[in-house]
Amino acid sequence: MTTAPPRPVDHELVQAATHMARTRCHGDNHTVAAAARARDGRIITAVNAYHFTGGPCAELVLIGAAAAQGAYALDTIVAVGDRDRGIIPPCGRCRQVLLDYFPAIEVIVGTGDRPRTLSITDLLPESYVWADHQLGTAS
Template sequence: MTTTTMLDTDRALVQAATAVAKLRCRSDNHSVAAAARTADGRVFTGVNLAHFTGGPCAELVALGAAATQGEAELETIVAVGDRGRGVLPPCGRCRQVLLDYHPGIQVIVGPIDALRKLPVTDLLPDSYVWADQRLDASAIVRTGQWPMPTVPASRAASED
């Protein structure tokens, strides 16, 4: 694992998420707050939307808030639980989304007295890379058909 030294700006990001958790996480609907920072120091926050359909986590809401303001490059993110639960690691879905949208992002994790900052890639080793799996949309438009995978030593169905 590649741990990066926690800076004062990282501690301030934890404090921002903690303040949002204290202010806005007062019901079962909102129990986690997140704060994300850009390289130039802008901070975007969000809270989770607990719902029986699996509503979005606080990290995803913070990503959406940043995107709404035109910010495409986030540097660091942290999530904090309500009722003093401290810093929470992102769930698997959030780890995957963070990797796909912000592959260089650092994630603050750990107990409050031993916080550390890790690249999201360390939290999701041997990950599925969404960009590598996307279809070539222009091929679909050109041919009107989904591209078929090439299988070595295969023969056309008409040969059966």
């Protein structure tokens, strides 16, 4: 298995998500913020909607917010926790959804002063590809 060379980190995205987490995440309903760079350069932000029944993560809310703003292609995404918890990697469900919607998206992960950018396929190797299922090519 070969390791891909490191990709640059979009620090502006990390700052946007951190700002959202600090200013919009209050209480228990909104605890994570996400920011993504659209293909046209815009930054889209969102927060999660926590609920004991399984409310959507910030990354999933962001996908809908991006579409509502006409941004259907996202290049990079990051999630940041409230209370200065820093960058949070996407959960398994979000990894699968991000792969299905944006198979070339890059995700910023890492802790403290060591963020790094990985492709979604690096975060979800040997994954189920929904598009293959739709084409009838899944095994």
